[in-house]
Amino acid sequence: MTLKTPLDMLYQWELTEPNAVYLKQPIQGEVKELTWKDVSEQVRKVASNLIAMNLPNGSHIALLSKNCAEWFITDLAIMMAGHISVPIYSTAGAKTIRYVLEHAKCPVIFIGKLDDTVNQVAAIENEIVKLAFPYPDIPADKQWSELLEVAPYAENPIPDLDSVMTIIYTSGSTGNPKGVVHNYRSICWAAHASLQELGVSSKDRVMSYLPLAHITERVLIEVASFYSRKRVSFIESLDTFSRDICATQPTLFISVPRLWTRFQMGVLANMPQKKLNFLLSIPIVKNVVKKKIQQKLGLSDTRLCASGSAPIPASTLEWFRTIGINISEGWGMTENSAYGTCCVPFRADKIGCIGKAYEGVDVRIASDGEIQVKGPCNMKEYYLEPDKTAEVLTEDGYLKTGDKGSIDNEGFITITGRLKEIFKTSKGKYIAPVPIESKLMANSIIEQVCVTGSHLKQPIALVVLSEDALKRPFKESEESLLASLEEVNATLETHSVLERLVILKDEWTVENDLLTPTLKIKRHTLEKKYKDLINGVFTGKIAKQ
Template sequence: MSEQLPLQRFQHWVAQCPDKVWLRQPVAGVWHDFTWCQVDDQARRLAAALQALGCAPGERVAILAKNCAEWFISDLAIQLAGLVSVPLYPLQSAESIAYVLEHAACKAIILGKLDEPAKLESGIGPQVLRLAMPYPTLRADYQWHELQAYAPLPTAPVQQADELLSILYTSGTTGQPKGVMLSAQAMACAAASSCAELRIDERDQFFSFLPLSHAAERFLVEMNSLYSGAQVAFVESLDSFASDLRYIRPTVFFSVPRLWTRFQQGVLERLPQRKLDLLLRIPLLGGLLARKIKRGLGLDRARILVSGAAAISPGLLDWYRRLGLVICEGYGMTENFAYGTFNRPGQVRFGSVGRPMPNLELRIADNGEVLFRGPTLMQGYYREPELSAKALEGGWLHTGDQGEVDGDGYLRITGRVKDIFKTSKGKYVAPAPIEGEIAKNTWVEQVCLMGSNLDQPLALIELSPAARSQPREQVSAALQATLAQLNAALQPHERLSHLVLVSEAWTVDNGCMTPTMKIRRNVLEARYAALVSSLPGKPPLYWENC
């Protein structure tokens, strides 16, 4: 392997441009800059503190914090001390945190910015040493200023390619999270290859706000910035998100479908779709309007726009394209450090998740499952040898997703192997493509198809915030039109009996979504089982609790 490993790459920038700003952190509205040299000094001091406090090489240290400069510093310190990082989701439940800390046998936890820290207190047992970043957070044994008082670690360990660098726990859509073991080589190969392929360099600017505990943000922002030398700015809070984004104006921006939908809804609340369509068709004025919208979002400098972590509607992609914002959808998993297929800028094919990235092999199994092979694959699941052997059978990562590859090598995901269900008529239905069609309706925030052992499938729909403020007749008419158009195009066994408009939002707190904002189908099926059984004989468009 020719790529520098992460600590080597970090030291490269410290030596080459020690006084150049790498990280930018807002605190109370004031931006604080961290140079490569300053990050190195703080990381070495924290590494020395970790060792002095009894963390031995190979032991696990958790990070529980929202994105900030100190998250990067903590991650580097853990590597410098020869330890293994275990990132936790800031939105994780106390029970889930307790499970991961016990399963990974974490010696210590580094705590940072959290929205509701009191809810998480019970998840951290007395056996775990608590260290705090310089923000209001949970009770800690040591504060950041105390940790920074240690003399900097004089030497760094020599990382090995096959060295375990981090255990990333999956979000647990169907059960307990699994600990994905990622090596130094896996992280290095993913970042070095993507920076070269996408020509990301020191002139670029990242904006970090999605959880760094998620493989996609860790790869696309943290590791890509480390390998490219590009600057990273962090969001301060949810309240300051829009203004922070407009201030930074990143050149590379990664988001998830739900947020792309929220951006769209924000534009349409100020400028209804019909008026927007009319203005965009007017020469010159349309271009001026599109540029104004892009500036208002803070995306006027963006040259690479990425959507991942879940499927995004082709209709939504087309809506952004008309504004001059071409979103590149990608596809990867925690198990291959989110390094999979990608729609390169200028080579985007809507409806697909792109072509394989360099040094990655893609194959479709006989049952339609997507398989990957390459140097970014996990070493296995921590303490789960049987699950590891199954997931990596034959040297290929078995993704659990079904897909098709066209003649030009573009992959289209058609559903989850486990999500496909059989109706009472014995016919199989793949929910993902149907959900994608329903999601084209701008009143739809989220959708979940159900149909196992039912005569016909049906769709549960969470309405967007904008839809909830509209006259019900208007929303109903639009959704009825969607249902009629959809059923006309589906096979008889796929046609939907009902669209059910649920009254309660699906959130992480009520268990309907994972910390990575994926729908928990099994939870929704159980939650709405009684409602579904009462639907026969009721109108095709049904409002819950009405």
């Protein structure tokens, strides 16, 4: 195929589909629609501002904002001006913001919708030029309205496919984030190829709400939309999520395990499992019930649901299947443009697999069980870290993923754990926590779980209970957890048997630094925070903090 850049596509749509609605941005309850012509005009004006700054070609321009129409517009403007985008998670604290801006040497930053604007902006050095998206109370050198007062840039530059497009910093679950360097060829190849693999077309509607600083949203939602011309809607805030997804009625919906679990908890809070089971057992009622739940979730028109970023328990996938929502697992990394494998079309007999390799991607299992991948979507390098780059790229061009897994005779891949997450008990036995965690999550009252126990005789599990469970008498939850513990332990080898479950008071969030911005647990941070609890002495199988 002849690979085109996002700018190629912008020029095409502004010429052939100028009045077609592309982006939908809710503001104070009202939806602002932007056509390709609207988007193009703003891109060209923002690009004019960047060009007028006379920055060296290929300068690093940062974006710090929640998802919004201006994020897409600015990304294209950075490309048009000949620069390189450096997204920062909107939930990033002062330490991470300072680290990324210093490491990438960004002279300019665009600032948008944030939850802690004052403290986050305070982390930005004074010499960095601050440009604001059109949302309230953003201190900046220039506001969005001022950026749009200039004449639009009239030329149509086309970046070289082998030039650097973006530096995407990892979520930093095990230390400082690494800057993953991608050129236009790697990201654009993945985004374009996804259209065929996922059957995406201009008729599709998607909602952009997962962080655009994360590779999955960037490639499969933003960049893919440049090629497919699919319509993209945004959410106004987390409080309006339900309203906005119901208004969008997405045909393609990608989420992460934590949010799928939240959806499940929301359904069960309104309809207990026993009642749901009863209604689903009645032939003339079950389809009506399924449809009503799907409509309530905003997913009644969704033809493809997917989950990625972290392992999702097979029990969660089975539960959604009972209400008529088939969730296909996918797998990828920042380092390979989030384009590795996917279980599309959905297959019930392959629940628990991450699917088969995408066309053009080669997957192999190394001698130590590690999954390794090779394809046009692989990164160029880690920015300014040649030693770390050499550690993850083999001599024959494969990316070492750090995930352990296996491939069946049909090519379907199963992840069995992370090499770095495997720990050793005081008995010298190695434990892979992820498979055990997935089994525990079959109990719907467990919302979060972390299996740990380095230096203990037997591993234990830290758990956070669902809101619904916390409203019940503790005796009920204790009995349910004890039954799950016995059931899971019966499936484990002796050295992996869990000694106990420890219930924690507080949930793990991005804000308390126990989850990454992509909602994966920070194991090392959790283990450090709860060190005394993990090593504490308890009498029962179920303990409370």
